[in-house]
Structures are given as C-alpha cells and as structure tokens.
C-alpha cells in the first residue's frame with residue numbers, strides 16, 4: 001500500500017472520530033422529524049455533525065444515557081415515552097424538574113445536563129403571534145406532558161391558564177403546581193370558558209393521524225378574535241384548525257413552529273450556535289408534505 005493510501009485512510013478515520021454525533025431516543029422513534037430538522041441545520045451551517053434516531057425502551061433509558069455519554073455522543077433529545085424516566089438520570093434544570101420531564105440532554109460538561117425546551121418553543125411562537133402574554137386568558141386542552149410544559153411557561157409569563165382535560169384528576173394535579181390557574185371539564189363548562197378566552201391551545205393528541213376527523217372544539221364555539229393553536233403537526237391542518245377557519249378565526253397556528261422552536265432551543269444548548277430556523281422549518285414542512293410523521 002502506498003503512503004498516500006495510508007494517509008487517506010488515517011484522514012478518513014480522524015475525520016470520522018471528529019464528527020459530532022447527536023440523536024433522539026424514544027419508542028416509537030423511526031418517524032421522528034428531528035433527524036431531518038437537525039441534519040438540515042448542520043448542513044446549512046457547514047458543521048461536521050450527524051443526528052440519528054435510536055429506539056430505546058423505557059427499561060433501557062438509564063443505560064442509553066450512560067452509554068451515550070461513554071461513546072462521546074454530544075447531545076440527545078428524548079421523546080415519548082421516556083421524557084419522565086430520563087429525569088432520574090440527568091442533572092436537570094429547575095423548570096424541567098417542575099414539569100417532571102426532560103426532552104434535551106447535553107453531555108458537554110461531563111454530567112448529563114437535562115432541559116425541557118417544549119415550553120420554550122410554544123411560548124416563543126405565541127409571543128410572535130399574540131405579543132404580550134401577561135394577563136391573557138389561555139384555555140389549554142390536555143394535561144399530558146406537552147400541556148404541562150406549555151402551562152408552566154405561560155403561567156410564569158403571567159397568563160391566566162385554564163386546563164380542560166378528559167381525566168379531571170390529572171388536570172387538578174397540574175393546576176395545583178401553577179400559580180394562576182384553574183381546571184374545567186371537557187363538557188358544557190368548556191363552551192362558556194371559550195367565550196372568555198384569548199387563546200385556545202390543543203395539547204391533546206386528538207386530531208392526530210390517523211384520527212384526522214376528530215376535534216374537541218367545533219367552529220360554533222369559537223369567536224374570530226380567539227387565537228387557535230394546535231400543537232399536533234400531523235396532519236399540518238388538523239380538524240381543529242379547519243374549524244377555526246370556518247369560524248373566521250384570524251390567528252391560526254399549526255404545530256410545526258413549536259416543533260422547530262423546541263428543536264432550535266436544543267440546538268443552541270448543544271452547539272452554542274444560532275440555529276438556522278428557516279432551514280429547519282423548511283426541512284420539517286418538506287418532510288411532512290412528503291408523508292413523514
């Protein structure tokens with residue numbers, strides 16, 4: 001073998017070892033849009049990095065986090081059903097502890113550091129659309145992981161939050177951790193409360209593929225000045241958002257921006273670089289229009 005060949009092999013190996021690896025752990029995870037979104041960002045910024053999806057069961061989450069650290073993986077996202085369990089294996093920021101879940105792990109400081117960027121993403125998009133959040137009446141449908149993250153951020157921002165959830169105990173439990181919030185049922189109470197609301201957020205999985213004709217709120221309950229935000233992004237236009245259009249609602253927000261902004265916040269934690277938001281959003285919308293979920 002010639003010297004040039006060895007040099008090429010060495011350089012390839014060296015370059016490989018320098019490539020930063022990021023990823024997402026969850027189950028199911030194969031259809032996650034995070035790899036498409038982050039790899040587009042790395043390419044745009046000319047970074048030598050790759051983002052991969054790893055299927056991990058709840059029993060293996062601790063091993064996966066410890067293993068990722070040993071292998072030199074630079075950062076991880078965590079998705080369902082691991083967000084709550086992952087909290088026990090990281091040094092978590094205060095807000096993630098309050099929410100009870102992490103969606104981002106950074107390995108740069110030795111100890112795995114845990115963050116929750118879901119709430120940051122929803123707050124950022126709402127501020128863009130609504131402006132001031134302080135004093136707004138926000139009705140959140142759902143009391144699961146996403147609803148928790150969103151409500152903590154809106155509550156801290158001074159919104160008056162109402163939680164409407166199918167399982168009342170879960171709504172009561174969430175409200176007990178917020179400063180200025182109450183809860184109602186999904187029945188007749190909901191009709192009355194929408195009248196007085198400035199912002200309606202669907203943070204349940206209702207309307208998500210394959211149940212695309214499901215919605216908890218129909219057009220006749222909405223008023224044109226209500227801001228309607230559905231965090232479900234598959235399909236892009238959910239039944240709730242179609243109903244909002246029918247009701248003449250002027251400000252309608254789909255779930256893609258929240259996905260992009262939570263991803264952008266993770267990207268910044270890991271890389272300390274300004275994320276290329278437009279590139280990330282285009283990559284997600286493109287993948288969704290070609291049938292990814």
Ligand code: NAP
Pocket residue numbers: 080118121141142143144145146147165166167170203204205206208231232233255256258259260262
């Ligand atoms: P989760 O923790 O499993 O919570 C699911 C919530 O939906 C619960 O409040 C549940 O009510 C409610 N729900 C489910 N089926 C229902 C039905 N038939 N009728 C009424 N309520 C129902 O899930 P999650 O992590 O919060 O995610 C919720 C949705 O948000 C998913 O579709 C997810 O893909 C989406 N999401 C989007 C983003 C984004 O960036 N855009 C981020 C996170 C999540 P009970 O308490 O009664 O079970």
